[in-house]
Amino acid sequence: MKLTLGFSPCPNDTFIFDALIHHKIDTEGLEFEVFFDDVETLNQKAFRGELDITKLSFHAFAYVADHYVLLDSGSALGFGVGPLLIAGPEGKTEELNYQIQAQNSKLKIGSPGKYPTANFLFSLAYPEATNKQEMIFSDIENALLRKEIDLGLIIHENRFTYQQKGLKKMIDLGEYWEQKTGCAIPLGGIVIKRDLPNEIKHKINRVLRKSVEFGLENPESGINFIRAHAQEMDEEVMYQHIDLYVNNYSVDLGEEGRKAVRVLFDTALEKGSIPNIKKNLFLT
Secondary structure (H helix, E strand, C coil): CEEEEEEEECCCHHHHHHHEEEEEEECCCCEEEEEEEHHHHHHHHHCCCCCHHHHHHHHHHHHCCEEEEEEECCCCEECCCCEEEEEEEECCHHHHHHHHHCCCCCCEEEEEEECCHHHHHHHHCCCCCCCCEEHHHHHHHHHHHHCCCEEECCCCHHCCCCHHCCEEEEEEHHHEEEEEECEEEEEEEEEEEECCCCCHHHHHHEEEHHHHHHHHHHCCCHHHHHHHHHHHCCCHHHHHHHHHHCCHHHHHCHHHHHHHHHHHEEEEEHHCCCCCCCCCCCCC
C-alpha cells in the first residue's frame, strides 16, 4: 500500500523519517510518496485533506482533528524548545516591550504564519499585538535587519543563528509557556487520516516509532539525506537542531506528552482561538 506523506526539510523531520522512507527498517509492506514543505504549507495541505500522513503544527491540528488523529511518535515537543520573539540590532528591548503591551499596539511583527503554534503562544503572551506580517520563517531575520518589521517571531534553526546577526531576544515563548503551565510545549506532531483502516493507522504508528528509534541508535546513518535538505545550514547548527527537537517525546508522547497537548488545546479553547473538538485527539 502506498500512502502520501508530508514533512518539512528541517533536520528533526528528515532525521525522524530517514529510516522509514529509505527502508532501513521493516515498513511492514508500506510504501510512501513523500512531499517536502515548510510547516505552514503542510498545515494548509492538511486543511485541504491532501495527505494521508503529515507533520503539522499542534495549533493547526485543532482545525483538522475531525479528519486526522495524532500518532504517538514523531512529535516535536519538549522543554527549552519554544519560539523566540526577537528585535533588531538597534532595538531598545525595554521600550519595545512597553510598546508591544500597549493597547492596539502598532508594532509590526514578522510571523511564520497564522497556524504555527508559535503564533498561538505569541497571541497568548501579547494579545494586543495584532499587527502581524506573515512570511516564510527563514525570511524573518533578514526582514528585521532591513527594518521591514519591528519584531520577529522565530522558530526552528533560527534560534541558533539570530545572535550571529546581532539580533536580540525579547522573550523565549517556550519558557513563558513552561512557567505558566509547568508542561512541555507541543510544537508539531504527525497525524494520519481517521478514515484509513485501523490496521493501517497502527502499522504506521509502529513503523514511525521504529524509524525514530533507528535514528537515535544510528545518528550518523541519515546524515547525507539530512544535510541535503538542510541546504545552507551549518553542520553544527544542524546537529543542535536535531538534539533540541528529537527527544523521548518523539519516540512516544507518553502520558506527560499527551497531558501537554491537552493543556495547549484547553488553553486555546478558553481563549476562543480554536474550534471545539469533539473527537479523541490520540490514536487508541
